[in-house]
Amino acid sequence: MKVGSILIEFKNVSKVYPNGTRGLTNIDLTIEEGEFVVIVGLSGAGKSTFLRSVNRLHEITEGEINVNNKSITKAKGKALYEIRRDIGMIFQNFNLVKRSSVMRNVLSGRVGYHSTLRMIFGLFPKHDKELALDALERVGLKDKAYVRADQLSGGQQQRVSIARALAQEAKVILADEPVASLDPLTTKQVMDDLAKINEELKITMIVNLHSVDLAKKYATRIIGLKEGKVVFDGSVSEATDKAFEQIYGKVDEENVRKRAAK
Amino acid sequence: MTQSKGLVYIRRFVIVLAVLAIYIWAFAGLPTLELKETSIEVISAILAGIFSPDWGYVYDPGGEDLLRGLLDTVAIAILGTFIAGILCIPFAFMAANNIMKNKAVVGINKFILSFIRVFPDIVLALLFIKAVGPGEFAGVLALGIGAIGMLGKLISESIENVDLSAKEALIATGANPIKTFIFAIVPQVLPNYFSFVMYRLEVNMRAATVLGVIGAGGIGTPLIFALSVRDWERVGIILLGIIVMVTIVDIISSKVRARFT
Numbered sequence: 001m002k003v004g005s006i007l008i009e010f011k012n013v014s015k016v017y018p019n020g021t022r023g024l025t026n027i028d029l030t031i032e033e034g035e036f037v038v039i040v041g042l043s044g045a046g047k048s049t050f051l052r053s054v055n056r057l058h059e060i061t062e063g064e065i066n067v068n069n070k071s072i073t074k075a076k077g078k079a080l081y082e083i084r085r086d087i088g089m090i091f092q093n094f095n096l097v098k099r100s101s102v103m104r105n106v107l108s109g110r111v112g113y114h115s116t117l118r119m120i121f122g123l124f125p126k127h128d129k130e131l132a133l134d135a136l137e138r139v140g141l142k143d144k145a146y147v148r149a150d151q152l153s154g155g156q157q158q159r160v161s162i163a164r165a166l167a168q169e170a171k172v173i174l175a176d177e178p179v180a181s182l183d184p185l186t187t188k189q190v191m192d193d194l195a196k197i198n199e200e201l202k203i204t205m206i207v208n209l210h211s212v213d214l215a216k217k218y219a220t221r222i223i224g225l226k227e228g229k230v231v232f233d234g235s236v237s238e239a240t241d242k243a244f245e246q247i248y249g250k251v252d253e254e255n256v257r258k259r260a261a262k
Numbered sequence: 263m264t265q266s267k268g269l270v271y272i273r274r275f276v277i278v279l280a281v282l283a284i285y286i287w288a289f290a291g292l293p294t295l296e297l298k299e300t301s302i303e304v305i306s307a308i309l310a311g312i313f314s315p316d317w318g319y320v321y322d323p324g325g326e327d328l329l330r331g332l333l334d335t336v337a338i339a340i341l342g343t344f345i346a347g348i349l350c351i352p353f354a355f356m357a358a359n360n361i362m363k364n365k366a367v368v369g370i371n372k373f374i375l376s377f378i379r380v381f382p383d384i385v386l387a388l389l390f391i392k393a394v395g396p397g398e399f400a401g402v403l404a405l406g407i408g409a410i411g412m413l414g415k416l417i418s419e420s421i422e423n424v425d426l427s428a429k430e431a432l433i434a435t436g437a438n439p440i441k442t443f444i445f446a447i448v449p450q451v452l453p454n455y456f457s458f459v460m461y462r463l464e465v466n467m468r469a470a471t472v473l474g475v476i477g478a479g480g481i482g483t484p485l486i487f488a489l490s491v492r493d494w495e496r497v498g499i500i501l502l503g504i505i506v507m508v509t510i511v512d513i514i515s516s517k518v519r520a521r522f523t
Contacts, residue, residue: 055434057430057433057434077438078438080436081436081437081438082436083436084433084434084435084436085435085436086436087434087436088434088435089431089434089435091427091430091431093427094427095427095428095430095431096428096431097428097445097446097449097450098425098428098450099449099450099453100449104445104449108431108432108435108437108445108446109435111432111435111436111437111441111445112435112436112437112441116438116440116441119437119440119441119444119445120440120444122444161431164431164435168435168436174434
């Protein structure tokens with residue numbers, strides 16, 4: 001695989017919550033353009049904190065994060081908004097405005113590009129509408145553009161939120177448990193969409209998953225987190241069962257199989 | 263379950279006795295009912311007047327007539343509701359505990375809203391008549407200020423029920439706080455907002471008809487004049503006019519509200 005330029009850089013990043021719990025501890029890593037990174041780990045291992053510190057939805061308490069060679073940790077006001085504009089995000093619960101139309105939800109990915117006054121009146125240029133329709137076409141929902149978001153199924157809503165990130169023309173898409181509330185079939189559709197976008201548009205993906213199988217199937221690189229520390233970082237071929245044992249702790253496989261059989 | 267049947271009967275008996283005693287005491291306290299000799303005569307005159315309304319009053323090219331009075335009333339109600347609809351917005355947001363994180367600000371705004379709600383429209387109108395003189399303007403101010411209390415409370419409650427997850431998504435796209443607000447919060451509140459404002463318009467319609475009685479403009483003024491000179495035919499046509507006007511506004515308002523929900 002061709003090595004791209006560095007897109008995201010974690011420099012000795014730590015996060016301690018006000019109540020003293022450690023979210024992240026001394027994270028040092030870089031993510032290159034075009035990678036499909038899957039973050040795995042138990043619930044509470046810091047996956048979500050890791051992801052949300054990239055676009056600073058969560059503040060870190062130590063270290064620095066650079067996105068596209070700009071420090072998001074130090075950015076303020078307009079500079080911060082402009083860095084965030086390059087980072088799309090997909091959430092477990094889709095986070096759409098349910099009462100608004102699909103089109104308006106997708107267009108909301110464009111608000112960072114225009115003046116506040118223009119956005120108060122909702123005046124999107126024609127170019128934005130074309131971008132939004134293209135994004136919807138890519139996820140197969142062009143015919144639903146003027147339907148209210150809450151009329152769609154869960155899988156369709158998640159694809160609308162992917163379209164929102166596409167319309168945003170983000171360089172990297174963060175996906176926080178994007179398939180956790182979806183059934184197996186729609187899970188496949190959503191993950192395939194993400195893989196296709198990664199491949200065709202070269203948009204870097206950083207995806208939190210708790211399914212090891214999905215991680216192995218879609219990732220080019222797997223990062224394992226445990227108690228806020230990176231315990232594994234490598235390609236899929238390096239991610240052996242032994243590596244996962246390190247991430248998830250010793251699993252009594254016999255027991256798991258028995259439970260799965262039930 | 264373990265109570266014996268006898269005890270249940272005794273308890274019922276005591277309750278019935280107590281209720282009876284309260285009724286007897288209450289009626290004993292009433293002043294003796296006496297009809298004036300003229301009562302029957304007056305009541306039949308009123309009824310006769312109401313059932314033979316003064317159609318000539320409906321439109322009078324020269325001066326004050328029913329249509330102009332009703333138009334004034336509608337104008338007072340609409341303008342009052344419009345003013346309240348705008349002024350309630352900042353209070354509503356500052357009284358919503360999910361938007362305003364500062365508890366003191368939320369508390370103060372909730373207090374202001376309930377403080378305004380305490381005043382009946384009539385009392386506010388009396389105050390404004392003293393302040394700006396009698397007339398339509400006093401009526402508009404009374405309804406405009408009075409409705410802030412109710413609208414602000416209802417809207418702030420609907421803001422508190424807003425789903426804030428979309429807000430997170432908008433922040434993530436690089437939207438500043440104003441854009442986030444416009445795209446993530448406003449679409450969720452707007453339908454309720456219009457619905458509440460239209461409902462308040464119905465309430466203000468009724469309030470505006472009464473305001474004239476105390477001199478705050480509108481159809482109430484000719485009504486109280488007609489009543490005081492016992493012109494029952496005119497009272498009849500005014501009441502008829504009010505009924506038609508209020509019904510029309512109610513129908514329009516409920517049609518509009520149905521579209522928003």
